[in-house]
Amino acid sequence: IHPSSTTQKRRVPPSPPTLPVIGNLHQLGTYPHKTLQTLSRRYGPFMLVHMGRAPALIVSSARLAGEVMKTHDIAFSDRPLWSTARRLLYDGKDVSLAPYGEYWRQMRSLCVLQLLNNKRVQSFSSVREEELALLVKRIGDASPTPVDMSDAFATLTNGVVCRAALGRKYGEDEAIGRRFKTLLAEFVGLLGAFNVGDLIPSLGWINKLNGLDKKVERVAKEFDDFLEQVVEEHVSKLNKPYQQEERKYNNDDNNSTRNNNDSDGDGDSDNKDFVDVLLEFQRGNLAGFPLSKLSIKAIILDIFAAGTDTTYTVLEWAMTELLKHPKVMENLQREVREVAKGRLNITDEDLDRLRYLNAVVKETLRLHPPLPLLFPRAVTRDVTINGYDVAAGTMVITNAWAIGRDPDSWGPNPDEFKPERFLGNPVDYKGQNFELIPFGAGRRGCPGIAFAMAMDNFVLANLMLRFDWALPPGMRAEDLDMTQCTGLTIHRKVPLLAVATPYSS
Numbered sequence: 001i002h003p004s005s006t007t008q009k010r011r012v013p014p015s016p017p018t019l020p021v022i023g024n025l026h027q028l029g030t031y032p033h034k035t036l037q038t039l040s041r042r043y044g045p046f047m048l049v050h051m052g053r054a055p056a057l058i059v060s061s062a063r064l065a066g067e068v069m070k071t072h073d074i075a076f077s078d079r080p081l082w083s084t085a086r087r088l089l090y091d092g093k094d095v096s097l098a099p100y101g102e103y104w105r106q107m108r109s110l111c112v113l114q115l116l117n118n119k120r121v122q123s124f125s126s127v128r129e130e131e132l133a134l135l136v137k138r139i140g141d142a143s144p145t146p147v148d149m150s151d152a153f154a155t156l157t158n159g160v161v162c163r164a165a166l167g168r169k170y171g172e173d174e175a176i177g178r179r180f181k182t183l184l185a186e187f188v189g190l191l192g193a194f195n196v197g198d199l200i201p202s203l204g205w206i207n208k209l210n211g212l213d214k215k216v217e218r219v220a221k222e223f224d225d226f227l228e229q230v231v232e233e234h235v236s237k238l239n240k241p242y243q244q245e246e247r248k249y250n251n252d253d254n255n256s257t258r259n260n261n262d263s264d265g266d267g268d269s270d271n272k273d274f275v276d277v278l279l280e281f282q283r284g285n286l287a288g289f290p291l292s293k294l295s296i297k298a299i300i301l302d303i304f305a306a307g308t309d310t311t312y313t314v315l316e317w318a319m320t321e322l323l324k325h326p327k328v329m330e331n332l333q334r335e336v337r338e339v340a341k342g343r344l345n346i347t348d349e350d351l352d353r354l355r356y357l358n359a360v361v362k363e364t365l366r367l368h369p370p371l372p373l374l375f376p377r378a379v380t381r382d383v384t385i386n387g388y389d390v391a392a393g394t395m396v397i398t399n400a401w402a403i404g405r406d407p408d409s410w411g412p413n414p415d416e417f418k419p420e421r422f423l424g425n426p427v428d429y430k431g432q433n434f435e436l437i438p439f440g441a442g443r444r445g446c447p448g449i450a451f452a453m454a455m456d457n458f459v460l461a462n463l464m465l466r467f468d469w470a471l472p473p474g475m476r477a478e479d480l481d482m483t484q485c486t487g488l489t490i491h492r493k494v495p496l497l498a499v500a501t502p503y504s505s
């Protein structure tokens with residue numbers, strides 16, 4: 001065991017003792033966010049650990065997260081070169097893994113300004129409404145039998161993301177839809193898979209032996225084939241504008257799966273899904289840079305990689321906490337039902353008035369950030385921060401999970417689910433308050449906040465309005481299994497079951 005190297009010439013952040021070759025990997029355990037929290041209590045909120053050969057700076061306090069994501073934002077704006085994720089995401093030709101630089105800047109602004117802006121998010125309100133209606137029907141039909149809410153939420157978010165990105169759903173009633181569902185699950189699983197070769201290059205051969213390399217190749221190829229088909233379908237649709245018109249005025253054949261999302265009727269959104277928008281930019285040379293087909297596929301894949309699992313996880317944990325805390329559920333239902341005033345639905349316009357709902361969602365994101373360690377960053381140049389020297393290329397991991405439970409920010413009972421702490425408290429998750437950073441912050445912060453929150457708030461509000469909820473017979477709130485799964489996105493290990501009773505005012 002090598003002792004900590006804080007006494008070297010360079011002022012290196014404190015670190016736990018390491019083992020040869022594997023560094024601190026043996027200490028990470030099943031839930032790295034929890035073990036890193038424990039280690040940071042001993043070695044401090046600015047700690048260097050060794051993931052095999054790769055040094056990783058672990059940031060575990062709000063103040064230091066602000067230093068990394070705001071004060072020294074540029075120096076911390078790269079992403080590590082992880083081979084599995086790169087292979088899956090077009091070798092970093094997407095947004096989330098692109099190296100910090102001109103290409104990333106161009107792709108990101110396309111994403112932020114054209115795909116995920118507020119107006120575009122609003123344009124999908126009818127998609128959200130239709131997918132919610134399917135969810136409500138599924139729950140109503142099952143009543144009073146318990147419903148697998150985890151699966152129901154996953155289906156809903158996939159449906160919304162699919163329709164926004166691709167213009168249609170790939171339902172389980174079609175072979176391609178079933179294949180797509182499995183492929184997406186494999187894809188997300190691989191993104192969070194442990195790749196020993198990235199961390200200990202001399203052991204890279206293990207990936208061949210355990211089949212990881214082969215699986216990554218297969219999934220990347222299959223997803224590419226799928227996206228190629230989707231893009232080609234859109235291209236031929238664009239090439240036949242009269243068919244588009246025909247579909248627009250005659251959209252009764254497949255209304256529940258095709259988009260019709262010109263919500264304000266100004267013709268501006270024109271049923272456009274993300275692929276349509278990107279192809280238009282490509283054709284009109286509007287992006288300001290040559291937008292290749294590969295870049296289009298990479299952006300779309302990013303939307304699925306970054307936007308589906310994360311968004312449904314919030315719903316899953318929010319519902320879990322509400323079932324565990326019936327008093328909170330009651331308060332939320334009261335608020336939602338008062339605002340609805342006898343109507344059967346909560347609209348997007350109502351959401352701003354739902355203060356308690358907003359607090360419930362914030363509290364869920366605080367205790368259950370879907371990506372507890374965010375997406376890792378990498379340091380672009382040597383930098384001195386918090387009195388320590390951090391070398392270019394160092395991986396940076398921000399423990400949003402630990403920061404969300406830090407008593408210095410959240411008081412004596414930080415593990416308690418208590419939405420009231422957000423009432424009259426301006427702390428928000430949009431990247432300005434570093435004690436609450438489930439979406440990261442700064443130039444590489446999540447561009448999908450509006451898209452995700454439009455869905456989560458809307459769905460949660462409407463489920464609270466339409467149903468009364470209980471745990472399956474015989475289960476008490478204190479028996480509710482809170483075990484987390486492993487991987488990049490932390491959802492429940494066991495599906496959440498709940499019994500719904502339709503509510504009528």
Ligand code: HEM
Binds near residue numbers: 371374446451
């Ligand atoms: C609750 C849902 C979501 C959570 C918790 C979440 C969280 C995150 C986090 C932590 C990052 C890294 C931020 C950083 O490095 O500071 C990120 C990046 C990103 N997210 Fe999200 N996200 C969510 C939903 C979405 C959605 C719906 C989309 C798209 C439709 C999306 C697209 C992206 C993209 C493209 C990036 C990469 C940004 C870059 O590297 O420049 N996310 N997200």
